[in-house]
Amino acid sequence: MDIIIVDDQGIVRDGLKMLLSLNEEIRVIGEAANGEELLSLLKDKLPDVILMDIRMPIMNGIEATKAVKAHYPNVKVIILTTFNEDEYIFNGLKNGADGFILKDSDLKEIIKSIKAAHEGTLMLHSQVTSKLINALQNVPEYPSSSSVKKIDLTKLLTPREIEVVEQIMQGKSNKTISTTLFLTEGTVKNYVSRILDKLELKSRSELIIFLKGK
Incomplete structure (x- = not known):
């Protein structure tokens, strides 16, 4: 590298x-x-x-x-x-x-x-x-800890999307996730994009911080 x-x-x-x-x-x-x-x-x-x-x-x-x-x-x-x-x-x-x-x-x-x-x-x-x-x-456009706790991911994401989220939270790359879930790397990228859209987040890093705050 x-x-x-x-x-x-x-x-x-x-x-x-x-x-x-x-x-x-x-x-x-x-x-x-x-x-x-x-x-x-x-x-x-x-x-x-x-x-x-x-x-x-x-x-x-x-x-x-x-x-x-x-x-x-x-x-x-x-x-x-x-x-x-x-x-x-x-x-x-x-x-x-x-x-x-x-x-x-x-x-x-x-x-x-x-x-x-x-x-x-x-x-x-x-x-x-x-x-x-x-x-x-402490930033207005992001959910407070209390509001985050009220969010039920099962109502926002599909079971497959939640599986992808769980893999992301384990620190796995898209390539590793694709192998684990038997998906193509492109499909994983599409899932990540949809997840971010649904949660109104801009990046994978924001997703991790958002969910760690739960």
Whole structure:
């Protein structure tokens, strides 16, 4: 997998490069100090996954994530976050982030998150999940915890759609779900799209956060 690291602190980029170099499956093909540098870099190099810091000068990680997803939807973006960035975490989710990891995560967790994002699966640290749930519940257009509990999925989704949801909540990729449920990968993608439409959600990541809030 090809990776680009985006962080305004050189020492952080160097540290991540050193850690990732220990894994034979991962290759760091570039780095940038802000979103603007990243977009310029993407004109020549397209990675599989971007590790994106949030707070950066010129163009921050949220703006950069939105731009990446608009122009390169197949490139996965993992947000590098800390405990005190609730609002940024929510906005990252809203703008299409494919995962969130804490900056002080160990190598095993970082590698696991990168592989999951690459396979189309959202990986969330439990502490990040709780922050996202709290953030979503404090935003008017998202259901509060009390209203979420009143939603009966069996009245909104078909039995097959619920089976797909259960697989998603186990962290499985579309490819794995297709094998487990004996469906084509395209059929699974169609199910996911219908589920999101019915629940009025925008992405797979929002679905996971929404249901974890139940």
